[in-house]
Amino acid sequence: MNLSSQLSMEQQFKLKVLQEQVQSLSKEQAQEYLLEMFRQMMVKDNLVKHLLKNA
16 A cells, blocks of 8 residues: 555544444435535545646
8 A cells, every 4th residue: 555545543543433423324324424525525626626726
């Protein structure tokens, strides 16, 4: 695994906390959560592209 795909200790902790939180979600809630996270990732990608384009 290359360095850019490894998580910091803080990120690993946040992922573990999230894992525990999503355990109690219903299937519908989990699907909504997944879609919202994916939407936010796309917004972040667009922001990064915009910032790099204007750098």
